[in-house]
Amino acid sequence: MDCRITFVAALLLIYKAGFCGTDGFETTVANKNPAASKAPEGMLWIPGGEFSMGAAINGGGSCEMPMASNDAGPVHRVRVDGFWMDATAVTNEQFEKFVKATGYVTIAERTPTKEEFPTAPEENLVAGSVVFAPTDHEVPLDNHYQWWNYVPGANWRHPLGPESNINGKEKYPVVQIAYPDAQAYAKWAEKRLPTEAEFEFAARGGLSGKTYVWGNEFRPKGKWMANTWQGKFPVKDEGQDGFAGIAPVKSFSPNGYGLYDMAGNVWEWCSDWYRPDYYRTLADNGGVVINPQGPDAPLDPAEPNEKKRVHRGGSFLCNDQYCSRYIVGTRGKGEINTGTNHLGFRCVKSPQQSGSK
Ligand SMILES: [Ca+2]
Ligand SMILES: [Cu+2]
Numbered sequence: 428m429d430c431r432i433t434f435v436a437a438l439l440l441i442y443k444a445g446f447c448g449t450d451g452f453e454t455t456v457a458n459k460n461p462a463a464s465k466a467p468e469g470m471l472w473i474p475g476g477e478f479s480m481g482a483a484i485n486g487g488g489s490c491e492m493p494m495a496s497n498d499a500g501p502v503h504r505v506r507v508d509g510f511w512m513d514a515t516a517v518t519n520e521q522f523e524k525f526v527k528a529t530g531y532v533t534i535a536e537r538t539p540t541k542e543e544f545p546t547a548p549e550e551n552l553v554a555g556s557v558v559f560a561p562t563d564h565e566v567p568l569d570n571h572y573q574w575w576n577y578v579p580g581a582n583w584r585h586p587l588g589p590e591s592n593i594n595g596k597e598k599y600p601v602v603q604i605a606y607p608d609a610q611a612y613a614k615w616a617e618k619r620l621p622t623e624a625e626f627e628f629a630a631r632g633g634l635s636g637k638t639y640v641w642g643n644e645f646r647p648k649g650k651w652m653a654n655t656w657q658g659k660f661p662v663k664d665e666g667q668d669g670f671a672g673i674a675p676v677k678s679f680s681p682n683g684y685g686l687y688d689m690a691g692n693v694w695e696w697c698s699d700w701y702r703p704d705y706y707r708t709l710a711d712n713g714g715v716v717i718n719p720q721g722p723d724a725p726l727d728p729a730e731p732n733e734k735k736r737v738h739r740g741g742s743f744l745c746n747d748q749y750c751s752r753y754i755v756g757t758r759g760k761g762e763i764n765t766g767t768n769h770l771g772f773r774c775v776k777s778p779q780q781s782g783s784k
Contacts, residue, residue: 452636482756632683653691
């Protein structure tokens with residue numbers, strides 16, 4: 428073999444290793460039009476444009492997602508219009524303002540009914556929410572009920588249960604938020620929740636097909652770029668990134684659009700219904716998908732009776748042993764009336780949406 432060819436082959440190998448999971452990605456082409464008006468407070472202009480959406484999975488090394496279905500593929504071409512987006516997840520302080528103004532009571536604070544949760548045991552029909560609890564020994568990672576518990580009295584003011592509180596945590600993302608709670612806040616704020624495509628376009632920060640929202644290296648120059656989990660999951664979060672558990676917003680560097688925590692810290696609600704085959708359907712139809720809104724109805728074959736919407740971004744619990752959902756383009760999902768202590772949200776706003784609160 429010609430040594431030049433060997434050299435090129437070696438280069439290709441290096442390329443492959445450095446850009447794992449970029450199969451099918453093409454260049455992001457952001458719109459050139461600037462924002463029509465001044466940014467609403469706390470929001471940033473995301474220009475929109477055309478990009479390759481999704482994640483190439485079942486790769487090797489850090490691209491491996493052991494618990495993933497292949498719901499994040501195939502990578503397909505999408506175009507979204509420009510919009511405003513909250514620079515951070517909605518904080519406890521912001522959510523409290525909304526509750527004070529409206530008297531809103533979140534789902535976790537209401538006593539659930541048999542109609543809403545037909546599969547729940549009777550003793551669970553008390554107000555509360557789902558809380559992560561580390562296990563006291565290593566467990567096989569095939570059953571998440573080992574580390575998730577329904578805790579009576581858990582809600583946004585008491586994220587880990589009645590004994591916990593949010594005193595001094597004004598700048599932390601609000602959690603224990605069900606989808607209708609997030610929607611109610613958005614409506615009050617004269618905003619809305621992002622579509623999954625808007626979330627991903629924004630998360631990519633103008634980059635094309637990178638593994639993470641900041642680039643292809645998990646820790647560039649050793650720097651932690653997102654709040655994730657270190658240590659044996661789900662036994663002990665070593666917190667080497669500075670935070671065991673949730674972190675205040677803006678604790679890590681923003682992405683290319685100035686958005687904070689678009690990976691890690693807390694999962695965030697998107698407005699799309701969840702179906703694992705949605706990207707396959709779009710890709711099979713071909714062409715560029717314009718402003719996708721998600722499938723018409725939800726279906727998670729793993730739990731077909733639950734209505735789920737998309738979660739994006741991953742959380743402080745994400746790690747390479749289990750889910751690696753801080754990889755941009757990967758997807759999460761959740762039953763719409765269920766909050767957890769690693770799930771929050773942020774809002775977006777279209778230029779044509781009225782009001783500027
Ligand atoms: Ca952490
Ligand atoms: Cu995760």
